[in-house]
Amino acid sequence: MAKKDVKANLLNHSEAKVRLLGEYLKRYLNIICNDGYTKRIKIYDLFCGEGLYENGGEGSPLVALRQVKDIHFVNVAKSVSIPKIDCHFNDIDANKVEKVKQAVKDKTLYYPEFGEIEYATNDYQVEYDNLLTILPKLKTQTQKAFIFIDPYEYKHIKTNQIKNLMAKGNAEVLLWLPTQFMYRFSNNGTPEALKDFIEELELFKSWKPSNNVWDFVHQLKDGFQAFLGDKLFVDTFTIQKDVSTVFCLFFFTSHIKGFEKMLEAKWEIDTEQGKGWDYAGNQPSLFHDQKTNPLEEKLREYLKYGKRHNGEVYEFTLRQGFLPKHTNEILYNWQNNDRIEVITASGEKARKKSFYVAYNYFRDDNKKVSFKLK
């Protein structure tokens, strides 16, 4: 496809990309607006592009604003408290930013009562420096930031910058990386930018040439996780455009509940694309191949060395990129087949199907039951 088309039209893979942004923002805004203490949310789109493409496709600023508008009017209808939501759209190309402004106006996507809307035409580096002064000034309890980073080239991004943006615990980051290009480069002699990237992640010594782009993505994810430490959560979402092109979203948050919401958004899209969850337990049927389930394998390995509590199993599930409902299905199947013991804090056998693998129990009662393989 001609380069112009790639940039002037929102293509399928980009559509999936911004849909994921929309699905996530919907959940994120819904939780934050109703958490009872957040008064202001700031959305930053640092590489916002032109908003409306020639083929009518909507880019990240319009997708984000639609979510802001939706939640605002839902909150008005419910007469609940309505936090202000400020939006900041930046792109180095001033023409694109003008187009975004025009599209926002034409589609009446913004009303002043939502919060403040700002447009900027800065280089990413300037935006990053600005954020480093803005973020520490946000009031931790009542103000939150969400940062969307969607560059054409990974050379713009430094791992350390993500770490710094997350440092105050009040920001979440969605980062798109064109992993296919990185992967191709990684096998054809590593260019400086990728070398810097891997070096920053302190992966250079352990970096293995990957056999395919998925291995490459897993290595990067593990590298990010190790670099950022256990207090932060990292996950990925990959979109394959064609056999040789894969884009990957890296999602960073310091809050486990936000992480769960991101995973929900990801699974919703995965399921629609047919790649989603398919667990037949150990009931062979005509319709399911007898195949191993990756989470089941991981969970078995995790429980093999002694008992684990419901809070631990909840966190483990999310860190593997799965949802509590997936783990519940597996536990239920094991329980039915007498392969697991579920014991309450007072040492009794728990009621059937009572696993308490959920955020509320993780927060308030994380040792309510324990699991032990038989």
Ligand SMILES: C[S@@+](CC[C@H](N)C(=O)[O-])C[C@H]1O[C@@H](n2cnc3c(N)ncnc32)[C@H](O)[C@@H]1O
């Ligand atoms: C992948 S596109 C963004 C697409 C957009 N998020 C969307 O959903 O439609 C990357 C954008 O980065 C902008 N850009 C390139 N270099 C930049 C820089 N140094 N700082 C800020 N923006 C830059 C380009 O003009 C381009 O619009």
